[in-house]
Amino acid sequence: MTVIELITSIRQHKKASLAILVLALLLGKIASVPFGMYGVGTFEGERNDILRRRNYLIGKLATTPQKIMEEMPGGMDEQFQGEWAMYSCSMFAVALTNIARIYPEQKEVSLGYVDKLIEIVMSSKIREYDRKRWWGEDALASLEGDHSHVSYLSILAWMMGEYKELGGGNKYDELYSRICYTLNRRMLDAETLNLPTYPDEPIYVPDMLVAVVALSHYAKLNHGSCQDTVNRWIEKAKTDWLDAKTGLLVSFLDNTGAQQIGDMPVKGSYSALNCYYLSLIDKSFAKEQYERLKHYFYQSSPISGLKEYHDRFFLFGMDADAxxxxxNLSPSGTAFMVGSATYFGDFDVRRMYFVIE
Structure with missing residues (x-):
């Protein structure tokens, strides 16, 4: 046996072992679901389960910026760790607001932790990833400038909107308005209403949707201010930025924000995230996109979940976003799809949650 044949044989054995391990983990998880679901289904059981999950995330995220960064995947560079930390904080802030809606007695608790999460996202440690990508320019120190910083600013504005919705005081009012007016101005100054997340990169449509969500939320809290920009972006999305094959919002636009990049696929994780954001802005458009997502990306067997790609297959892979x-299943895409399935009352899809949780 040659050295090349030996190496090939070792790699094949490693792949087979990994496949067996993953299959064993999946089967073990499926088998454990009935035990883990004991008590869930009653009002009290659901409440206890939600609060248990909340408390777990409080321990992981309502800590310090340094500890949060340490929780992020170690194999990623600082940029992606910063992004994941910021998105984790923002999604948890929204979850805390939703918990307060369902269980009003939790409102003060939610408000306190949303305030804590905003302070963490505003820390220099978390926003460092964005500063480095924008040539050392700090997003909060350059609101009068023209560089985008769209992802960081949108996330922060969205979180501040959640704080206000929970009944928070005027602690962030001035900065909240400045950020939203900055985003609004920069979008209107762009020919296509789209802004780059980073210099010389494509437009990432989910990142732009966060900006639209943030402005839509601000409009609801401030007598319609910035709503016209939201409406204009959504109308252009419906006519100019749909994938010809699937009818879904594209995942990437060229760096002018005008058209889809030919060789860039529509990603399941991005599309599921788009559906979630759209449900906060335009319910009918979100429902249409959800049905298309389900048609092209949902897999019910042998394992339920959302595929990352509808027209190709990957046995194992790692994606910085997904x-x-x-x-070929996307864990993050599946989780976001479950949110839309719940929102639209699609309980056949919703049940897959109990397998993947």
């Missing part, structure tokens, strides 16, 4: 892709 996370680990296992048998």
């Amino acid at each position: 996370g680990p892709i296992i048998a």
Whole structure:
């Protein structure tokens, strides 16, 4: 046996072992679901389960910027760790607001932790990833300037909107308005209403949707201010930025924000995230996009979940945004799809949550 044949044989054995390990983990998880679901289904059981999950995330995220960064995947560079930390904080802030809606007695608790999460996202440690990508320019120190910083500013504005919705005081009012007016101005100054997340990169449509969500939320809290920009972006999305094959919002636009990049695929994780954001802005458009997502990306067997790609197959892979892709399934895409399935009352899809949780 040659050295090349030996190496090939070792790699094949490693792949087979990994496949067996992953399959064993999946089967073990499926088998454990009935035990883990004991008590869930009653009002009290659901409440206890939600609060248990909240408390777990409080321990992971309502800490310090340094500890949050340490929780992020170690194999990623600082940029992606910063992004994941920021998105984790923002999604948890929204979850805390939703918990307060369902259980009003939790409002003060939610408000306190949303305030804590905003302070963490505003820390120099978390926003460092964005500063480095914008040639050392700090997003909050350059609101009068023209560089985008769209992802960081949108996330922060969205979180401040959640704080206000929970009944927070005027602690962030001035900065909240400045950020939203900055985003609004920069979008209107762009020919296509789209802004780059980073210099010389494509437009990432989910990042732009966060900006639209942030402005839409601000409009609801401030007598319609910035709503016209939201309406204009959504109308252009419906006519100019739909994938010809699937009818879904494209995942990437060229760096002018005008058109889809020919060789860039529509990603399941991005599309599921787009559906979630759209449900906060335009319910009918979100429902249409959800049905298309389900048609092209949802897989019910042998394992339920959302595929990362509808027209190709990956046994194992790692994506900086989607996370680990296992048998072409996207964990993050599946989680976001479950949110839309719940929102639209699609309980057949919703049930897959109990397998992937």
